[in-house]
Amino acid sequence: AQSVTQPDIHITVSEGASLELRCNYSYGATPYLFWYVQSPGQGLQLLLKYFSGDTLVQGIKGFEAEFKRSQSSFNLRKPSVHWSDAAEYFCAVAALTGANNLFFGTGTRLTVIP
Amino acid sequence: GAGVSQSPSNKVTEKGKDVELRCDPISGHTALYWYRQRLGQGLEFLIYFQGNSAPDKSGLPSDRFSAERTGESVSTLTIQRTQQEDSAVYLCASSLWESSYNEQFFGPGTRLTVL
Incomplete structure (x- = not known):
């Protein structure tokens, strides 16, 4: 069965610093993978998705993610975090x-400090 | 165009009462999904509709939960005899059709608190 693990419950980074959020999945075939962001009082917004092809995918708001089959990972990255990314x-x-339907991880809460 | 809307945004009820949560999908979206998000947990799939048919009800946690959809429009999630463990944010999503190629667009959710 499909499952997703996000090992980091909470991450704090300084504004302008780089960010990497970890995601590991369990799936028997080539997975379709997604990253969503949820801001307070808002619905989930799709940041990016991976179906096939290039393993480095670009998303909105300057985010990217890399699919690594050997590690069953799909980590989200951003080179320079903005306060609004919290x-x-x-x-x-x-x-x-x-x-x-989608199987979700438990989420990672990002705090950005000035 | 308008996104997915849900009402009410917040609902506080007493244990044992019935509640109805409403979802208005994006116009033209044939697939509609309900998820539950408990505090500190990820989203849990409840049920989905293709048109007004619900071929997969396997995610509903108990027979106190039911859902219906009118055509390819509004959906209502009903929880009967609410329990404290039903407290959660209930999220609705819609997509063009039942394929993961099509992005699921989420509403803002209904926060249900059962006292």
Whole structure:
């Protein structure tokens, strides 16, 4: 069965510093992977997705993620964090069968300090 | 165009009462999903609709939970005889059709608190 692990519950970074949020997945075939961001009082917004092809995918707001099959990872990165990036970040993998619903990790809360 | 909307944004109820949560998907989106987000946890899939049919109800946690959808429009999630463990944020999402190629667009959620 599909599952997603986000090992970091909370990360604090300084504004302007680089960021990497970890995500590991469990899936038998090539996964469809997603990163979503949830700001307070807002719905989830898709940052980027990976289906196939180039393992480095670019997303909105300057984020990118790299798919590494050998490590079953899909880590999210940003070279320079802005205060507005403070939010909850969720990694997800698609079911691909049946409902095609998403399986989410437990999320990583990002705090940005000045 | 308008995104996915949900109402109410907050709901406080007493244990044992029934509640109805509403979701208005993006116009033209045939697939609709309900998820539950408990405090400190990721989103948990509850149910999905393709049109007004719900082929997959496996995620519903108990028979106190039910959902319906009118055509390819509004969906209502009903929780009967609410329990404290039902307290969570209930999120609705819609997509063009039931394929992960199509992005799921999420509403802001309904925060349910059962006292």
